[in-house]
Amino acid sequence: MFDPSPAEPPERADAAPPPLAGRRVTATSVPAGHTVTGVMLPPAGGLLRLHPDGGEPPLELDPARWQVRPEVSVEESRRIHCSDGLLIYRHDDLPAAQLATATMLRHLRRRPAAGQQPLAVYPTRKGYAPLFAVADSAELPPLPPARHAAWELARTCARCGTRGQRPLGKARQDGQRYCEACQEPVGGTA
Structure with a gap:
């Protein structure tokens, strides 16, 4: 049945944030x-x-x-x-x-x-x-110890120990991960 009394509109879950939020x-x-x-x-x-x-x-x-x-x-x-x-x-x-x-x-x-x-x-x-x-x-749930070690290893430079937020690329010569500053060739050129 229709209720003619004014009611508070329900708060929408997808409502826009306040005007300055995000600025x-x-x-x-x-x-x-x-x-x-x-x-x-x-x-x-x-x-x-x-x-x-x-x-x-x-x-x-x-x-x-x-x-x-x-x-x-x-x-x-x-x-x-x-x-x-x-x-x-x-x-x-x-x-x-x-x-x-x-x-x-x-x-x-x-x-x-x-x-x-x-x-x-x-x-x-x-x-x-x-x-x-x-x-x-x-925060995401903590990783199991072995997975956490792999997570950290993939983000840590093998040469200087710097840690990044994303996995570092592997070098072709030795398969180790290096930051941008340490990505010079491991061995000398012949």
């Missing part, structure tokens, strides 16, 4: 004038959340004490929105420390958290890949 912003504290730049995350508990540049953990900002302005750069001015209303980041302006596709998250041994909504998109040959906040993503 690069500059936040300035009102009394002290401290400035922080980074990517806005969806708010939590009435507080603004900012994932600063430099790999620091997300900050919770009181809107009464912080002014947040979208960063307007050459990349930002040419960035557009997809049909879902999400920002489109290209390869040259993607804040990879703060936003990542599901595939990029897997390279970090993470995945989108249950119910986590994308904040922006990244163009691919097949359309757009959703970008999720790295800070809000969930």
Whole structure:
């Protein structure tokens, strides 16, 4: 039976994120004038959340004490929105420390958290890949010890010990994995 009383519309699971979520912003504290730049995350508990540049953990900002302005750069001015209303980041302006596709998250041994909504998109040959906040993503279950050792070995340079996020390429001469700086030929040329 039809109920004519007004009801609250149900919260959509696919609702767009808040207007600044996913955008690069500059936040300035009102009394002290401290400035922080980074990517806005969806708010939590009435507080603004900012994932600063430099790999620091997300900050919770009181809107009464912080002014947040979208960063307007050459990349930002040419960035557009997809049909879902999400920002489109290209390869040259993607804040990879703060936003990542599901595939990029897997390279970090993470995945989108249950119910986590994308904040922006990244163009691919097949359309757009959703970008999720790295800070809000969930860690994957730990690998068994043997698989973890293989995971680490594939990402560690045999010569200098540098560890990368992705597996390093194998050298043809000895089958070892080397970083870009150490990829010179192992043996001398004859």
